[in-house]
Amino acid sequence: MFALGCPTPRPAQDAGPVLLEDGGLAATRADFLGAAGTCSLQAVTKFRAEVDALNAAPTKDNWKRAMKAWQRVELMQFGPTGSSSTPGGMDLRDQVYSWPLVSRCSIEDVLVSKRYEAGVGSLLVNRRGLATLEYLLFHESDDVICSTAGWAALSATERTAQKQAYAVAVSADLKVHADALVTAWEGGFVETLRTAGPGNPTYMSTGAAMNQLGAGIFYLDRVIKDLKLAAPIGLRDCAAPPCLELLESQYAGHNTANLRENLVALRQLLEGCEPGYTGVGFDDLLIGARASALADRQHELLLAAEAALAAIEEPDLKEALVTDPASVRAFYDALKAITDLLKSEFVTVLDIDLPMGLEGDND
Amino acid sequence: MTERRDAAALAVFRMAFGALVAISALRFLAYGWVDTLFAVPFRFQYFGFEWVPSPGVEGVRAMFVALVLLGVMVALGAFYRLAIVALFVTFSWVQLLDVSNYLNHYYLVSLLALLMCFMPLHRLWSVDAWLRPALRAETLPAWCTWLLRFQVGTVYFFAALAKFNSDWLIHGAPLHLWLSSRSEWLTSPEVAWFASWGGFVFDLTAPFLLSFRRTRKFAYVAVLGFHLTTSLLFPIGMFPFIMMLSTLVFFDASWPRRWLRTPAPAPAAERTPRWVLVPVALWCVVQLAVPLRTFLYGGDVSWHEQGMRFSWRVMTREKNGSVTYVVRQRSTHREWHVTPSQYLTPVQERELSVQPDLILQLARHIGAEFHARGLKDIEVHADTWVSLNGRPAVPLVDDSIDLLQVRDGLAPARWINPSPTTKPMAPALFSRR
Structure with a gap:
């Protein structure tokens, strides 16, 4: 599994089908798509298990476990996990975790008005999901910034009870979405991915399915690198660095743990989802395309990013950005090196279109 | 060049051109590409054309609706002179709005439309000729055919020249990258290499083989095969169809009449004034010079991209x-x-x-x-x-x-x-x- 600060040499050959002895291609795109689908199914199944526990007992520890599981799913936003504009997509991402769309004020309005009692499924996404639950479980201070009059009228016991009731409602809503995700994946979507090509009504070519998996690259670049890191560091959208208010996980301080899980999922996609990052991953397609040097560089960059993240000693980036901002910047640079490689050489060799282009004329 | 020829082939060319423009514009509207490509907060401007104003996304949508109508009018030969000039201005205006939308075949459409502004292609088989019999003519100046052949021929010739490099001919690299991701049986490097050479030889020889009566039919079969194959393999939209229909100008001027079983017109004694050949020659010089400017920059144009546009470097990297x-x-x-x-x-x-x-x-x-x-x-x-x-x-x-x-x-x-x-x-x- 994830070996923090302890880079291991990349196995010469994964356990799954990779290369024949004569160097021929053994891991086909179908193999890879099936493996990626299985990996995604495993990730959502794990998430559902953690959400079941969270639903049974909405505690801080259960939230952390559910959040860790979700942070892996974040990199796998394809198939049912993807947006509704993509094949099979159910648009559940923001309903489970709406960050950076988070509004403390909106949550407090629901909390004080007890609108959660009618169910949270119809509330806007920034009033439910894991981010809302984080506020309810981890914001222990008794203050509110909105609905202050109504809040002041409540006793301490009533406040605690309302927070708990809201948390229970949000957890139950999360379970609905987790169940729906797993059901959709178990309903044959792994096979849909594996059989992409002519005759497959969802993905009429393997290229179309491969492009969907590029969503992970898109998320790594636009969300992890730019929003989770560049903005708080002060490299963008920040008047006076550091901009700690732009960090993910304001109340639980769970941001480095989230990043760690993001990196695990990225490596699972790129190198293989089985223990030790074996199994079929994008790297096997690179080797099959006779670009093993690129696969090696990709591996080195992944290890460098893991090492850079491990070098951040503080568990909460809120502290790290004050006491050791260079360590956070080093991690950002390490991630940028990966996205630069993925957006240039990687997509060229595998002929992947990132989810930025459109089908259209070209010459 | 100064004699007159049967107007039939060019009348068909006019119909095909107008229809393709109308279909292209309809595709843009139907697929929502007007919003995707023109609802932009920032526009990349062409050097020297920074003055071109944007009519806004709704204005562009109206321009595409107009292009559908203008394409149909050109195809029918209805108010042709007005329609073809409006089509050229509208189409070119749209293309000049944002450099990032540049495509070689759009540029070709603009050039063909500009040439057609000076060609009386509405004199046969058109609404105009039907409404005004005095306009009707069975023949047209031969320079019209020759100039259109030259224009289409330059696309192939310079597309071949763009492929004359080691990445394409020795390594077969672009095609290997494209083909190997499409099918398992296309992963073989030999397939990419043979396809690279095939594309190069096709582009280089097509305009010449289309020019001679004895090889024309075989060359046109190759044209159909080549463009239909690329259409199936790559998302290149209307380009294959534009080329398949444009290359019809290489056939003899009376070919549609054989299909219609009508006799060709008698040779006309009337000649085009020789001075007309001066602007025709100037056009040809410009059309050769613009793509050739690429080579003045040295280095690899696929890398630095200087002289890349307007040079018919079609899918080369x-x-x-x-x-x-x-x-x-x-x-x-x-x-x-x-x-x-x-x-x-x-x-x-x-x-x-x-x-x-x-x-x-x-x-x-x-x-x-x-x-x-x-x-x-x-x-x-x-x-x-x-x-x-x-x-x-x-x-x-x-x-x-x-x-x-x-x-x-x-x-x-x-x-x-x-x-x-x-x-x-x-x-x-x-x-x-």
């Missing part, structure tokens, strides 16, 4: 990149990282990431925006990583250069790094798999 602008304030040493996605649509960003002049344009825009925010002493650098034909990604632009100090122009750009010297990503031929 696979190139992807990543761009981050690094804005530095000299007085405070503060640094910002600006991603193109903050200003561009995904389509624009993809084009920008591999085209230096677009990178420069956005750098200047970012600089102006920072200035407007009161940050005066800033520099804008570009951190670019680009992979050409699968080579290891290297910086496209010299990141030590402050792009705000660079002047855009037609001179060779010193701020673009030399092309990489490594080999492209292509396996050795006939190696054991």
Whole structure:
């Protein structure tokens, strides 16, 4: 599994089908798509298990476990996990975790008005999901910034009870979405991915399915690198660095743990989802395309990013950005090196279109 | 060139051209591409055409609706003179709105429409000729046919010239990258190599083989086979159909009458004044000079892209990149990282990431925006990583250069790094798999 600060040499050959002895291609795109689908199914199944526990007992520890599981799913936003504009997509991402769309004020309005009692499924996404639950479980201070009059009228016991009731409602809503995700994946979507090509009504070519998996690259670049890191560091959208208010996980301080899980999922996609990052991953397609040097560089960059993240000693980036901002910047640079490689050489060799282009004329 | 020929072939060409423009415009409207491509917060402008105004996305939508109508009018030969001029102006205006939308076949459509403005292609088989019998003519000046053949021929010839490089002919790199991702049986390097040579030989010989009666039929079968294959394999939209129909101009002037079983008109004694040949010759010189300017820049045009546009370098390279602008304030040493996605649509960003002049344009825009925010002493650098034909990604632009100090122009750009010297990503031929 994830070996923090302890880079291991990349196995010469994964356990799954990779290369024949004569160097021929053994891991086909179908193999890879099936493996990626299985990996995604495993990730959502794990998430559902953690959400079941969270639903049974909405505690801080259960939230952390559910959040860790979700942070892996974040990199796998394809198939049912993807947006509704993509094949099979159910648009559940923001309903489970709406960050950076988070509004403390909106949550407090629901909390004080007890609108959660009618169910949270119809509330806007920034009033439910894991981010809302984080506020309810981890914001222990008794203050509110909105609905202050109504809040002041409540006793301490009533406040605690309302927070708990809201948390229970949000957890139950999360379970609905987790169940729906797993059901959709178990309903044959792994096979849909594996059989992409002519005759497959969802993905009429393997290229179309491969492009969907590029969503992970898109998320790594636009969300992890730019929003989770560049903005708080002060490299963008920040008047006076550091901009700690732009960090993910304001109340639980769970941001480095989230990043760690993001990196695990990225490596699972790129190198293989089985223990030790074996199994079929994008790297096997690179080797099959006779670009093993690129696969090696990709591996080195992944290890460098893991090492850079491990070098951040503080568990909460809120502290790290004050006491050791260079360590956070080093991690950002390490991630940028990966996205630069993925957006240039990687997509060229595998002929992947990132989810930025459109089908259209070209010459 | 000064004699007159049967007008039948060019009348069919007019119909096909108008129909293709109408279908193309309909596709744009139906697929929502007007919004995707023209609802943009930032426009990349053509050097020398910065004055072209944008009518806004609704204005562009209206222009595409107009193009459908104008295409139909041209096809029918209804109010042809007015329609073809309006079609040329509207189509070209749309194309000039944003460089990132440039496509060779759109450029070809603009050129053909401009030529047709000077050709009386409505004299036969048209609404105009039906309404005004005095207009009707069975023959047209031969220079019309020759000029259209020349224009279509240059596309093939320069497309072949663009393929005359080691990446294409020795390594078969672009086609290997494209084909191997499409089907397992296309992963063989030999397939890519033979396809590369096939494409090169086809492009080089097509205009000549189409020009001779004895080889024309075989050449046209090859044209159909080639373009239908590329249409199936690659998302190149209308281009194959434009070329398949445009190459009909190589057939003899009376070919439609054989299908209709009507006799060809008697040879006309009337001649075109010889002075007409002067602008025709000038047009040809310009059409040769513009693509040839590419070679004045030296280096690998697929890398530096200077002289890339308007040169018929059709699908000759696979190139992807990543761009981050690094804005530095000299007085405070503060640094910002600006991603193109903050200003561009995904389509624009993809084009920008591999085209230096677009990178420069956005750098200047970012600089102006920072200035407007009161940050005066800033520099804008570009951190670019680009992979050409699968080579290891290297910086496209010299990141030590402050792009705000660079002047855009037609001179060779010193701020673009030399092309990489490594080999492209292509396996050795006939190696054991």
